[in-house]
Amino acid sequence: MEVEVDENELKNFGAELLTDGRFGLRIRGWEIEAVKQSILKSLDLHQWEEKLQTSHLPEMIFGNSCLSLKHVASGTKIHFNAFDALKGWKLEALPPVEVPAAAKWKSRSKPFQQVILDYDYTFTTPYSGSEIVETEKARENISDVRCSLNWEDCKEKIDMVALSEKEPILYYNEVVLYEDELADNGISLLTVKVRVMPSGWFLLLRFWLRVDGVLMRLRDTRIHCIFADCSFPIILREICWREATFNSLAAKGYPMDAAAYIDPGTISQRLPTIMHETQKLIFKGNLITICCFTG
Template sequence: MEVEIDEKELKAIGAESLTDGRRGLRIRGWEIESCKRSILTSLELQLWEEKLQTSHFPEMIFGNSSLVLKHLASGTKIHFNAYDALIGWKKEALPPVEVPAAAKWKFRSQPFQQVILDYDYTFTTPYCGSEEVYTNSEEVGRDIVDGGPSLCWEDCEEKIDMVALASKEPILFYDEVILYEDELGDNGVSLLTAKVRVMPSGWFLLFRFWLRVDGVLMRLRDTRLHCIFGESSFPVVLRDSCWREGKFSALAAKGYPVDAASYNDPSIISERLPVIMHKTQKLKFITNM
Protein backbone atom coordinates (compact mmCIF):
# COMPACT_ATOMS: atom_id res chain seq x y z
CA MET A 1 0.00 0.00 0.00
CA GLU A 2 1.69 3.17 -1.21
CA VAL A 3 0.84 6.52 0.35
CA GLU A 4 1.54 9.66 -1.65
CA ILE A 5 0.81 12.79 0.39
CA ASP A 6 3.04 15.86 0.29
CA GLU A 7 4.04 18.03 3.23
CA LYS A 8 1.53 20.76 2.35
CA GLU A 9 -1.34 18.28 2.59
CA LEU A 10 0.02 16.92 5.86
CA LYS A 11 0.42 20.41 7.31
CA ALA A 12 -3.15 21.29 6.35
CA ILE A 13 -4.45 18.59 8.69
CA GLY A 14 -1.95 19.27 11.45
CA ALA A 15 0.60 16.54 10.66
CA GLU A 16 4.23 16.45 9.60
CA SER A 17 6.75 13.84 8.52
CA LEU A 18 9.56 12.86 10.87
CA THR A 19 12.97 14.33 10.14
CA ASP A 20 16.61 13.17 10.37
CA GLY A 21 16.02 10.28 7.98
CA ARG A 22 13.37 8.67 10.18
CA ARG A 23 10.28 7.16 8.59
CA GLY A 24 7.03 8.17 10.19
CA LEU A 25 4.67 10.92 11.17
CA ARG A 26 3.75 13.38 13.92
CA ILE A 27 0.03 13.96 14.28
CA ARG A 28 -2.34 15.08 17.06
CA GLY A 29 0.22 14.59 19.81
CA TRP A 30 1.47 11.23 18.53
CA GLU A 31 4.82 10.35 17.03
CA ILE A 32 4.63 7.19 14.93
CA GLU A 33 7.85 5.71 13.56
CA SER A 34 8.71 2.54 11.67
CA CYS A 35 12.24 1.24 11.35
CA LYS A 36 13.13 -1.55 8.93
CA ARG A 37 16.60 -3.07 9.00
CA SER A 38 18.30 -6.18 7.62
CA ILE A 39 18.42 -9.52 9.46
CA LEU A 40 20.73 -10.00 12.41
CA THR A 41 24.40 -10.57 11.67
CA SER A 42 26.12 -13.68 13.03
CA LEU A 43 27.73 -11.57 15.77
CA GLU A 44 24.41 -10.03 16.77
CA LEU A 45 22.80 -13.46 16.79
CA GLN A 46 25.53 -14.73 19.09
CA LEU A 47 24.79 -11.91 21.52
CA TRP A 48 21.10 -12.78 21.43
CA GLU A 49 21.95 -16.42 22.18
CA GLU A 50 23.83 -15.33 25.28
CA LYS A 51 21.12 -12.94 26.48
CA LEU A 52 18.18 -15.27 25.80
CA GLN A 53 20.04 -18.43 26.79
CA THR A 54 18.98 -20.38 23.71
CA SER A 55 20.46 -21.48 20.39
CA HIS A 56 17.05 -21.87 18.75
CA PHE A 57 15.95 -18.97 16.59
CA PRO A 58 13.79 -18.29 13.53
CA GLU A 59 15.61 -18.42 10.21
CA MET A 60 15.27 -14.68 9.66
CA ILE A 61 15.23 -12.24 12.58
CA PHE A 62 14.93 -8.55 11.84
CA GLY A 63 16.23 -7.70 15.26
CA ASN A 64 16.84 -4.01 14.65
CA SER A 65 13.45 -3.38 13.07
CA SER A 66 10.65 -1.90 15.12
CA LEU A 67 7.39 -0.01 15.13
CA VAL A 68 7.06 2.71 17.78
CA LEU A 69 4.10 4.88 18.82
CA LYS A 70 4.59 7.68 21.35
CA HIS A 71 1.94 9.89 22.91
CA LEU A 72 4.01 12.89 23.89
CA ALA A 73 1.69 14.53 26.44
CA SER A 74 1.36 11.43 28.62
CA GLY A 75 4.78 9.88 28.00
CA THR A 76 3.09 6.76 26.67
CA LYS A 77 5.21 4.56 24.43
CA ILE A 78 3.98 1.39 22.71
CA HIS A 79 6.47 -0.47 20.56
CA PHE A 80 6.96 -3.79 18.80
CA ASN A 81 10.25 -5.64 18.36
CA ALA A 82 11.56 -9.16 17.77
CA TYR A 83 13.63 -9.45 20.95
CA ASP A 84 10.71 -8.95 23.32
CA ALA A 85 8.59 -11.26 21.18
CA LEU A 86 11.17 -14.04 21.56
CA ILE A 87 11.28 -13.45 25.31
CA GLY A 88 7.55 -14.19 25.26
CA TRP A 89 8.11 -17.30 23.13
CA LYS A 90 10.67 -18.65 25.56
CA LYS A 91 8.54 -17.94 28.64
CA GLU A 92 5.43 -19.55 27.18
CA ALA A 93 7.46 -22.60 26.13
CA LEU A 94 4.71 -24.40 24.25
CA PRO A 95 5.31 -28.08 23.48
CA PRO A 96 6.46 -28.69 19.90
CA VAL A 97 3.71 -29.27 17.35
CA GLU A 98 3.70 -32.96 16.50
CA VAL A 99 4.18 -33.70 12.82
CA PRO A 100 2.96 -36.92 11.22
CA ALA A 101 6.38 -37.91 9.90
CA ALA A 102 7.90 -39.43 13.03
CA ALA A 103 9.11 -38.66 16.52
CA LYS A 104 12.31 -37.52 14.85
CA TRP A 105 11.98 -34.98 12.06
CA LYS A 106 14.67 -33.78 9.71
CA PHE A 107 14.24 -30.14 10.47
CA ARG A 108 16.63 -27.35 9.55
CA SER A 109 19.58 -29.74 9.71
CA GLN A 110 22.02 -31.44 7.40
CA PRO A 111 20.68 -34.37 5.33
CA PHE A 112 22.60 -36.86 7.44
CA GLN A 113 21.32 -35.41 10.69
CA GLN A 114 18.11 -35.96 12.58
CA VAL A 115 17.13 -33.86 15.56
CA ILE A 116 14.56 -34.46 18.26
CA LEU A 117 12.23 -31.50 18.53
CA ASP A 118 12.15 -30.71 22.23
CA TYR A 119 11.27 -27.01 21.89
CA ASP A 120 8.59 -24.93 20.18
CA TYR A 121 10.11 -24.68 16.72
CA THR A 122 7.13 -22.56 15.55
CA PHE A 123 8.27 -19.61 17.71
CA THR A 124 4.70 -18.92 18.78
CA THR A 125 4.62 -15.91 21.10
CA PRO A 126 1.98 -14.43 23.43
CA TYR A 127 3.65 -11.04 22.93
CA CYS A 128 1.29 -8.20 22.05
CA GLY A 129 3.68 -5.27 22.29
CA SER A 130 6.09 -3.57 24.68
CA GLU A 131 5.08 -0.65 26.89
CA GLU A 132 6.88 2.14 28.66
CA VAL A 133 6.18 5.50 30.26
CA TYR A 134 8.90 8.09 30.01
CA THR A 135 9.26 11.34 31.96
CA ASN A 136 11.24 14.58 31.82
CA SER A 137 11.75 14.08 28.07
CA GLU A 138 13.89 11.03 28.76
CA GLU A 139 12.56 7.61 27.94
CA VAL A 140 12.56 5.33 30.96
CA GLY A 141 12.48 1.70 29.94
CA ARG A 142 11.60 -1.39 31.91
CA ASP A 143 15.12 -2.70 31.46
CA ILE A 144 16.61 0.52 32.83
CA VAL A 145 14.55 1.25 35.92
CA ASP A 146 13.34 -1.71 37.94
CA GLY A 147 9.68 -1.32 38.80
CA GLY A 148 9.29 1.74 36.56
CA PRO A 149 5.87 2.97 35.44
CA SER A 150 3.91 0.96 32.88
CA LEU A 151 0.65 1.42 31.02
CA CYS A 152 -2.76 0.66 32.45
CA TRP A 153 -5.15 -1.39 30.30
CA GLU A 154 -8.69 -1.94 31.55
CA ASP A 155 -11.05 -4.62 30.25
CA CYS A 156 -14.01 -3.06 28.48
CA GLU A 157 -17.12 -3.84 26.45
CA GLU A 158 -16.30 -1.38 23.68
CA LYS A 159 -15.26 -2.85 20.35
CA ILE A 160 -13.04 -1.58 17.58
CA ASP A 161 -15.32 -0.27 14.83
CA MET A 162 -14.02 -2.28 11.87
CA VAL A 163 -16.80 -0.95 9.63
CA ALA A 164 -15.67 2.62 10.24
CA LEU A 165 -12.07 1.61 9.59
CA ALA A 166 -13.13 0.21 6.21
CA SER A 167 -14.45 3.62 5.11
CA LYS A 168 -12.56 5.53 2.46
CA GLU A 169 -10.44 7.91 4.49
CA PRO A 170 -7.11 9.35 3.32
CA ILE A 171 -4.13 7.31 4.48
CA LEU A 172 -1.42 9.66 5.64
CA PHE A 173 1.13 7.00 6.53
CA TYR A 174 1.35 3.23 6.15
CA ASP A 175 4.04 0.66 6.78
CA GLU A 176 4.53 -3.04 7.47
CA VAL A 177 7.45 -4.26 9.58
CA ILE A 178 8.47 -7.93 9.59
CA LEU A 179 10.04 -8.93 12.90
CA TYR A 180 10.83 -12.58 12.20
CA GLU A 181 10.04 -15.32 9.73
CA ASP A 182 10.66 -19.04 9.34
CA GLU A 183 9.56 -21.45 6.61
CA LEU A 184 9.72 -24.42 9.01
CA GLY A 185 12.03 -26.38 6.78
CA ASP A 186 9.66 -25.92 3.80
CA ASN A 187 6.85 -27.38 5.89
CA GLY A 188 4.89 -24.19 6.46
CA VAL A 189 5.38 -20.65 7.73
CA SER A 190 5.91 -18.82 11.00
CA LEU A 191 5.64 -15.06 10.59
CA LEU A 192 5.52 -12.10 12.99
CA THR A 193 4.56 -8.71 11.55
CA ALA A 194 3.32 -5.28 12.58
CA LYS A 195 1.29 -3.03 10.26
CA VAL A 196 0.18 0.52 10.92
CA ARG A 197 -1.86 3.07 9.02
CA VAL A 198 -2.55 6.64 10.02
CA MET A 199 -5.65 8.58 8.98
CA PRO A 200 -6.88 12.08 9.87
CA SER A 201 -9.25 10.53 12.44
CA GLY A 202 -6.74 8.23 14.14
CA TRP A 203 -4.39 5.30 13.65
CA PHE A 204 -4.89 1.56 13.40
CA LEU A 205 -2.32 -1.15 14.06
CA LEU A 206 -2.39 -4.88 13.41
CA PHE A 207 0.22 -7.00 15.15
CA ARG A 208 0.04 -10.59 13.94
CA PHE A 209 1.65 -13.95 14.57
CA TRP A 210 0.73 -16.38 11.79
CA LEU A 211 1.60 -20.08 11.85
CA ARG A 212 0.86 -22.82 9.35
CA VAL A 213 2.36 -26.26 9.85
CA ASP A 214 1.35 -27.92 6.60
CA GLY A 215 -1.16 -30.71 7.04
CA VAL A 216 -1.19 -30.33 10.81
CA LEU A 217 -2.07 -27.00 12.40
CA MET A 218 -2.77 -23.31 11.84
CA ARG A 219 -2.47 -20.67 14.54
CA LEU A 220 -3.32 -16.98 14.39
CA ARG A 221 -2.65 -14.52 17.20
CA ASP A 222 -3.82 -11.01 16.37
CA THR A 223 -3.53 -7.81 18.37
CA ARG A 224 -5.37 -4.80 16.98
CA LEU A 225 -5.02 -1.30 18.36
CA HIS A 226 -7.19 1.60 17.30
CA CYS A 227 -6.66 5.19 18.39
CA ILE A 228 -9.39 7.78 17.84
CA PHE A 229 -7.98 11.29 18.13
CA GLY A 230 -11.15 13.18 19.12
CA GLU A 231 -11.09 16.59 20.80
CA SER A 232 -9.58 15.58 24.14
CA SER A 233 -5.87 15.81 24.91
CA PHE A 234 -5.98 12.10 25.70
CA PRO A 235 -7.40 10.00 22.88
CA VAL A 236 -9.34 6.76 23.05
CA VAL A 237 -7.12 3.71 22.45
CA LEU A 238 -8.69 0.26 22.26
CA ARG A 239 -6.77 -3.01 22.10
CA ASP A 240 -8.40 -6.16 20.78
CA SER A 241 -6.55 -9.46 21.27
CA CYS A 242 -7.78 -12.58 19.53
CA TRP A 243 -6.13 -16.00 19.32
CA ARG A 244 -7.41 -18.58 16.87
CA GLU A 245 -6.20 -22.11 16.25
CA GLY A 246 -7.32 -25.14 14.32
CA LYS A 247 -6.08 -28.44 12.94
CA PHE A 248 -6.20 -29.35 9.27
CA SER A 249 -8.13 -32.50 10.20
CA ALA A 250 -10.88 -30.41 11.84
CA LEU A 251 -11.13 -28.21 8.77
CA ALA A 252 -11.37 -31.28 6.55
CA ALA A 253 -14.22 -32.60 8.71
CA LYS A 254 -16.13 -29.40 7.94
CA GLY A 255 -15.56 -29.81 4.23
CA TYR A 256 -12.82 -27.21 3.86
CA PRO A 257 -9.78 -27.92 1.64
CA VAL A 258 -6.66 -29.22 3.35
CA ASP A 259 -3.98 -28.34 0.80
CA ALA A 260 -1.52 -25.74 2.07
CA ALA A 261 -1.98 -23.58 -1.04
CA SER A 262 -5.50 -22.72 0.15
CA TYR A 263 -4.13 -21.11 3.31
CA ASN A 264 -1.55 -18.56 2.24
CA ASP A 265 -3.52 -15.55 3.43
CA PRO A 266 -4.44 -15.62 7.14
CA SER A 267 -6.92 -12.76 6.70
CA ILE A 268 -9.06 -14.89 4.41
CA ILE A 269 -9.17 -18.04 6.51
CA SER A 270 -9.20 -16.54 10.01
CA GLU A 271 -12.96 -17.01 10.43
CA ARG A 272 -12.56 -20.75 9.86
CA LEU A 273 -10.33 -21.13 12.90
CA PRO A 274 -11.92 -21.55 16.35
CA VAL A 275 -11.36 -18.72 18.85
CA ILE A 276 -9.08 -19.72 21.75
CA MET A 277 -8.96 -16.34 23.50
CA HIS A 278 -10.55 -12.95 22.88
CA LYS A 279 -10.56 -9.77 24.94
CA THR A 280 -10.87 -6.02 24.45
CA GLN A 281 -9.18 -3.40 26.60
CA LYS A 282 -9.01 0.38 26.82
CA LEU A 283 -5.87 2.33 27.62
CA LYS A 284 -6.17 4.50 30.71
CA PHE A 285 -3.95 7.52 30.32
CA ILE A 286 -2.15 8.90 33.35
CA THR A 287 -0.99 12.50 33.27
CA ASN A 288 2.77 12.70 32.92
CA MET A 289 4.02 14.82 35.83
Protein backbone atom coordinates in the same frame (compact mmCIF):
# COMPACT_ATOMS: atom_id res chain seq x y z
CA MET B 1 1.26 -0.91 -0.36
CA GLU B 2 2.86 2.47 -0.89
CA VAL B 3 1.09 5.60 0.32
CA GLU B 4 2.24 8.91 -1.04
CA VAL B 5 0.80 12.04 0.52
CA ASP B 6 1.74 15.60 -0.33
CA GLU B 7 3.31 17.44 2.61
CA ASN B 8 0.88 20.32 2.09
CA GLU B 9 -1.98 17.85 2.40
CA LEU B 10 -0.47 16.48 5.60
CA LYS B 11 -0.33 20.00 6.97
CA ASN B 12 -4.01 20.44 6.23
CA PHE B 13 -4.70 17.52 8.57
CA GLY B 14 -2.35 18.80 11.27
CA ALA B 15 0.38 16.30 10.45
CA GLU B 16 4.02 16.49 9.39
CA LEU B 17 6.72 14.05 8.38
CA LEU B 18 9.46 13.19 10.88
CA THR B 19 12.87 14.63 10.13
CA ASP B 20 16.53 13.66 10.73
CA GLY B 21 16.28 10.59 8.52
CA ARG B 22 13.38 9.11 10.48
CA PHE B 23 10.57 7.54 8.49
CA GLY B 24 7.24 8.37 10.06
CA LEU B 25 4.67 10.96 10.98
CA ARG B 26 3.90 13.45 13.74
CA ILE B 27 0.19 14.01 14.30
CA ARG B 28 -2.14 15.05 17.12
CA GLY B 29 0.40 14.59 19.87
CA TRP B 30 1.81 11.30 18.52
CA GLU B 31 5.08 10.43 16.81
CA ILE B 32 4.73 7.27 14.72
CA GLU B 33 7.91 5.78 13.31
CA ALA B 34 8.96 2.62 11.47
CA VAL B 35 12.52 1.32 11.26
CA LYS B 36 13.35 -1.39 8.73
CA GLN B 37 16.72 -3.14 8.75
CA SER B 38 18.16 -6.33 7.28
CA ILE B 39 18.19 -9.68 9.09
CA LEU B 40 20.55 -10.25 11.99
CA LYS B 41 24.06 -11.41 11.20
CA SER B 42 25.70 -14.41 12.84
CA LEU B 43 27.41 -12.44 15.62
CA ASP B 44 24.16 -10.78 16.62
CA LEU B 45 22.36 -14.13 16.48
CA HIS B 46 24.91 -15.60 18.89
CA GLN B 47 24.32 -12.73 21.30
CA TRP B 48 20.57 -13.22 21.08
CA GLU B 49 20.98 -16.94 21.78
CA GLU B 50 22.92 -16.11 24.92
CA LYS B 51 20.41 -13.54 26.12
CA LEU B 52 17.41 -15.76 25.39
CA GLN B 53 19.22 -18.89 26.61
CA THR B 54 18.37 -20.91 23.54
CA SER B 55 20.12 -22.42 20.55
CA HIS B 56 16.97 -22.24 18.43
CA LEU B 57 15.87 -19.08 16.66
CA PRO B 58 13.83 -18.32 13.53
CA GLU B 59 15.58 -18.45 10.17
CA MET B 60 15.11 -14.73 9.54
CA ILE B 61 15.10 -12.25 12.42
CA PHE B 62 14.82 -8.55 11.66
CA GLY B 63 16.25 -7.67 15.03
CA ASN B 64 16.91 -3.99 14.37
CA SER B 65 13.52 -3.34 12.82
CA CYS B 66 10.71 -1.90 14.91
CA LEU B 67 7.54 0.13 14.91
CA SER B 68 6.92 2.71 17.62
CA LEU B 69 4.10 5.06 18.58
CA LYS B 70 5.00 7.75 21.10
CA HIS B 71 2.51 9.92 22.96
CA VAL B 72 4.71 12.96 23.44
CA ALA B 73 2.80 14.66 26.30
CA SER B 74 2.98 11.62 28.58
CA GLY B 75 6.34 10.28 27.40
CA THR B 76 4.66 6.95 26.71
CA LYS B 77 5.86 4.77 23.85
CA ILE B 78 4.14 1.63 22.58
CA HIS B 79 6.59 -0.28 20.40
CA PHE B 80 7.03 -3.63 18.68
CA ASN B 81 10.28 -5.56 18.23
CA ALA B 82 11.47 -9.11 17.60
CA PHE B 83 13.51 -9.57 20.78
CA ASP B 84 10.61 -8.96 23.14
CA ALA B 85 8.41 -11.17 20.98
CA LEU B 86 10.91 -14.02 21.24
CA LYS B 87 11.14 -13.50 25.01
CA GLY B 88 7.41 -14.17 25.03
CA TRP B 89 7.92 -17.32 22.94
CA LYS B 90 10.61 -18.57 25.30
CA LEU B 91 8.50 -17.86 28.39
CA GLU B 92 5.31 -19.45 27.05
CA ALA B 93 7.24 -22.53 25.90
CA LEU B 94 4.41 -24.32 24.11
CA PRO B 95 4.94 -28.03 23.40
CA PRO B 96 6.13 -28.72 19.85
CA VAL B 97 3.48 -29.43 17.24
CA GLU B 98 3.55 -33.18 16.71
CA VAL B 99 4.61 -33.81 13.13
CA PRO B 100 6.66 -36.90 12.23
CA ALA B 101 8.71 -35.01 9.65
CA ALA B 102 9.51 -32.09 11.96
CA ALA B 103 12.75 -33.60 13.27
CA LYS B 104 13.97 -33.95 9.68
CA TRP B 105 13.07 -30.32 9.00
CA LYS B 106 15.19 -29.16 11.87
CA SER B 107 18.11 -31.47 11.12
CA ARG B 108 18.89 -29.71 7.87
CA SER B 109 21.79 -27.82 9.42
CA LYS B 110 23.23 -30.93 11.15
CA PRO B 111 22.11 -33.85 8.98
CA PHE B 112 24.32 -36.42 10.71
CA GLN B 113 23.16 -35.67 14.23
CA GLN B 114 20.01 -36.86 15.91
CA VAL B 115 17.66 -33.97 16.60
CA ILE B 116 15.58 -34.01 19.78
CA LEU B 117 12.54 -31.85 19.13
CA ASP B 118 11.90 -30.56 22.66
CA TYR B 119 11.00 -26.93 21.96
CA ASP B 120 8.33 -24.97 20.12
CA TYR B 121 9.87 -24.80 16.66
CA THR B 122 6.91 -22.69 15.43
CA PHE B 123 8.07 -19.71 17.53
CA THR B 124 4.50 -18.97 18.59
CA THR B 125 4.44 -15.90 20.84
CA PRO B 126 1.82 -14.34 23.13
CA TYR B 127 3.48 -10.95 22.50
CA SER B 128 1.11 -7.99 22.18
CA GLY B 129 3.63 -5.14 22.27
CA SER B 130 6.18 -3.42 24.49
CA GLU B 131 5.82 -0.30 26.62
CA ILE B 132 8.13 2.41 27.86
CA VAL B 133 7.00 5.22 30.14
CA GLU B 134 9.31 8.12 30.90
CA THR B 135 8.27 9.36 34.34
CA GLU B 136 10.05 12.03 36.33
CA LYS B 137 11.80 9.33 38.37
CA ALA B 138 12.89 7.61 35.18
CA ARG B 139 14.34 10.88 33.96
CA GLU B 140 16.29 11.07 37.21
CA ASN B 141 17.76 7.63 36.35
CA ILE B 142 16.23 5.82 39.29
CA SER B 143 16.69 2.34 37.86
CA ASP B 144 14.57 0.41 40.37
CA VAL B 145 11.35 2.18 39.40
CA ARG B 146 9.38 0.49 36.61
CA CYS B 147 6.17 1.65 34.99
CA SER B 148 3.56 0.05 32.80
CA LEU B 149 0.44 1.29 31.08
CA ASN B 150 -2.94 0.87 32.69
CA TRP B 151 -5.02 -1.29 30.35
CA GLU B 152 -8.45 -2.10 31.76
CA ASP B 153 -10.80 -4.80 30.47
CA CYS B 154 -13.85 -3.31 28.79
CA LYS B 155 -16.92 -4.26 26.77
CA GLU B 156 -16.23 -1.73 24.04
CA LYS B 157 -14.94 -3.09 20.76
CA ILE B 158 -12.95 -1.63 17.91
CA ASP B 159 -15.36 -0.38 15.26
CA MET B 160 -14.09 -2.30 12.23
CA VAL B 161 -16.99 -0.99 10.11
CA ALA B 162 -15.94 2.60 10.74
CA LEU B 163 -12.34 1.68 9.96
CA SER B 164 -13.41 0.29 6.60
CA GLU B 165 -14.93 3.61 5.54
CA LYS B 166 -13.00 5.53 2.95
CA GLU B 167 -10.66 8.03 4.56
CA PRO B 168 -7.33 9.52 3.47
CA ILE B 169 -4.35 7.40 4.54
CA LEU B 170 -1.69 9.80 5.74
CA TYR B 171 0.85 7.11 6.56
CA TYR B 172 1.15 3.35 6.20
CA ASN B 173 3.92 0.89 6.94
CA GLU B 174 4.45 -2.80 7.60
CA VAL B 175 7.43 -4.23 9.48
CA VAL B 176 8.42 -7.90 9.47
CA LEU B 177 9.87 -8.93 12.84
CA TYR B 178 10.74 -12.57 12.18
CA GLU B 179 9.97 -15.41 9.79
CA ASP B 180 10.63 -19.14 9.45
CA GLU B 181 9.44 -21.23 6.50
CA LEU B 182 9.64 -24.53 8.44
CA ALA B 183 11.90 -25.94 5.71
CA ASP B 184 9.24 -25.31 3.05
CA ASN B 185 6.61 -27.11 5.12
CA GLY B 186 4.68 -24.03 6.18
CA ILE B 187 5.22 -20.56 7.58
CA SER B 188 5.81 -18.88 10.92
CA LEU B 189 5.60 -15.11 10.56
CA LEU B 190 5.35 -12.13 12.89
CA THR B 191 4.53 -8.74 11.39
CA VAL B 192 3.20 -5.40 12.54
CA LYS B 193 1.51 -2.83 10.35
CA VAL B 194 0.04 0.61 11.01
CA ARG B 195 -2.02 3.09 9.10
CA VAL B 196 -2.73 6.68 10.10
CA MET B 197 -5.85 8.57 9.09
CA PRO B 198 -7.11 12.07 10.02
CA SER B 199 -9.40 10.43 12.60
CA GLY B 200 -6.77 8.26 14.30
CA TRP B 201 -4.34 5.38 13.87
CA PHE B 202 -4.91 1.64 13.61
CA LEU B 203 -2.34 -1.08 14.22
CA LEU B 204 -2.30 -4.83 13.63
CA LEU B 205 0.32 -7.10 15.16
CA ARG B 206 -0.09 -10.59 13.66
CA PHE B 207 1.54 -13.92 14.34
CA TRP B 208 0.62 -16.37 11.58
CA LEU B 209 1.47 -20.07 11.65
CA ARG B 210 0.70 -22.72 9.07
CA VAL B 211 2.15 -26.19 9.48
CA ASP B 212 1.11 -27.73 6.18
CA GLY B 213 -1.44 -30.49 6.56
CA VAL B 214 -1.42 -30.19 10.34
CA LEU B 215 -2.24 -26.88 12.03
CA MET B 216 -2.99 -23.21 11.53
CA ARG B 217 -2.66 -20.63 14.29
CA LEU B 218 -3.43 -16.91 14.21
CA ARG B 219 -2.71 -14.49 17.04
CA ASP B 220 -3.78 -10.91 16.38
CA THR B 221 -3.41 -7.74 18.43
CA ARG B 222 -5.34 -4.75 17.12
CA ILE B 223 -4.96 -1.27 18.60
CA HIS B 224 -7.09 1.67 17.55
CA CYS B 225 -6.48 5.25 18.67
CA ILE B 226 -9.21 7.82 17.98
CA PHE B 227 -8.18 11.46 17.96
CA ALA B 228 -11.29 12.53 19.87
CA ASP B 229 -9.25 15.21 21.61
CA CYS B 230 -5.56 15.91 21.19
CA SER B 231 -4.96 15.49 24.93
CA PHE B 232 -7.52 12.77 25.55
CA PRO B 233 -7.47 10.13 22.78
CA ILE B 234 -9.50 6.93 22.96
CA ILE B 235 -7.36 3.80 22.66
CA LEU B 236 -8.77 0.27 22.48
CA ARG B 237 -6.77 -2.96 22.21
CA GLU B 238 -8.23 -6.27 21.09
CA ILE B 239 -6.29 -9.51 21.39
CA CYS B 240 -7.69 -12.52 19.54
CA TRP B 241 -6.19 -15.99 19.20
CA ARG B 242 -7.56 -18.52 16.71
CA GLU B 243 -6.38 -21.94 15.61
CA ALA B 244 -7.56 -25.16 13.98
CA THR B 245 -6.15 -28.38 12.61
CA PHE B 246 -6.37 -29.15 8.92
CA ASN B 247 -8.38 -32.26 9.80
CA SER B 248 -10.99 -30.28 11.73
CA LEU B 249 -11.37 -27.86 8.83
CA ALA B 250 -11.65 -30.74 6.36
CA ALA B 251 -14.45 -32.19 8.50
CA LYS B 252 -16.34 -28.95 7.87
CA GLY B 253 -15.84 -29.25 4.12
CA TYR B 254 -12.82 -26.98 3.75
CA PRO B 255 -9.84 -28.05 1.61
CA MET B 256 -6.79 -29.86 2.99
CA ASP B 257 -4.50 -28.29 0.39
CA ALA B 258 -2.12 -25.80 2.04
CA ALA B 259 -2.32 -23.63 -1.09
CA ALA B 260 -5.84 -22.67 -0.01
CA TYR B 261 -4.44 -21.03 3.12
CA ILE B 262 -1.85 -18.57 1.90
CA ASP B 263 -3.48 -15.37 3.17
CA PRO B 264 -4.47 -15.48 6.86
CA GLY B 265 -6.78 -12.51 6.43
CA THR B 266 -9.06 -14.41 4.07
CA ILE B 267 -9.42 -17.53 6.21
CA SER B 268 -9.29 -16.14 9.76
CA GLN B 269 -13.03 -16.54 10.28
CA ARG B 270 -12.75 -20.28 9.59
CA LEU B 271 -10.51 -20.71 12.62
CA PRO B 272 -12.26 -21.14 15.99
CA THR B 273 -11.53 -18.50 18.62
CA ILE B 274 -9.35 -19.71 21.47
CA MET B 275 -9.11 -16.41 23.35
CA HIS B 276 -10.50 -12.91 22.88
CA GLU B 277 -10.21 -9.86 25.11
CA THR B 278 -10.69 -6.11 24.73
CA GLN B 279 -8.94 -3.49 26.82
CA LYS B 280 -8.98 0.28 27.07
CA LEU B 281 -5.98 2.46 27.81
CA ILE B 282 -6.90 4.74 30.70
CA PHE B 283 -5.97 8.40 30.59
CA LYS B 284 -6.08 10.88 33.44
CA GLY B 285 -6.21 14.51 32.44
CA ASN B 286 -3.83 14.82 29.54
CA LEU B 287 -1.58 11.95 30.66
CA ILE B 288 -1.83 8.23 30.20
CA THR B 289 -2.44 6.57 33.55
CA ILE B 290 0.60 4.51 34.52
CA CYS B 291 1.34 2.03 37.27
CA CYS B 292 4.75 2.29 38.95
CA PHE B 293 6.36 -0.16 41.34
CA THR B 294 9.81 -0.83 42.70
CA GLY B 295 11.73 -3.98 41.93
